[in-house]
Amino acid sequence: MKDSLTHDQLEQLLPAAALEILEGDELHDLTVHVRDCADCERLLESYREVLGGWATGLPVRAFEPARSARVRARLLARIGSGASAPEVGLRSRRSPGWVDRWAGWAVAAAMAGVLLVHHSVHRPVAYGWLVAGALALVLLALGVYVRIQRARVRALEERLRSLADREDRTELPLH
């Protein structure tokens, strides 16, 4: 069993973490540590700021207008499609409103009402009340099933969102 690293040992790994060259157990241990250690988090940010300054201070290489236009067009297409933007796509999806939530139940109640009225007027089958009751039970079961499925969909959407968030981050959160 490996010994866990001390605070000082982990602090010495911060420059490498900022450079994103840590691997394996060291990366894992430091990621966990930084979540709970405000000092190390601030130190890590300062190393990143140094590296960010290095990156922004490099002599500029011109980005050709044609390339810029291509990137712009592709980005607008991706944003426009929405389907491939996990966070935006899922969050912008309309949540079920009052009408959506109750439409199924309203239809079921209406069908049950029609069935009962129809039976009371025409008495088309023997044991009609039993049949109507059975149909009502079937509708009720369908309603419960739909609610269960909706809950599963919500859970899956939540899972997708968390996976998308994880994909967006580096091993240590950028901010």
Next chain:
Amino acid sequence: MHTIALWILKDADDAEDVVEETFWQVWRTAGQFDRARASAAAWLSMIARSRALDRLRARRRYLERTAEAAQGLTIAVEPEPVETTPRLAQALDSLPPEQREALHLAFFAGLSHAEIAARTAQPLGTIKTRIRLAMEKLRLSLGFRRDQLV
């Protein structure tokens, strides 16, 4: 963004893709940016560097599986002197050459401690120390003091 991507990848088409990926990531995760903790320019540059290193590492893995691996790898990670802002350039120049070399290999090639150790034929611990000392010197040279962080 394009500049850091091109410095790392040395390929205009790949750099173009990195710019797109960087903007796309920014579009999706802009809410994570905290102006109090970093400048926007540094944040964007580090995202671009990260995406460029992903691509470079993928390219390296591919090259390692091919006959041209050794030659391609050598070209891709060769450190080179680069200009930068005067203050940072001065700080970089003040580093001992072996620390600067290790830092270049980490920053521009994304090589791990072990990879740098193998490439420079130095013990792993030596490389870890060189990178840590170099980063700490840069940080202090640029005015980040520990007491200012708290």
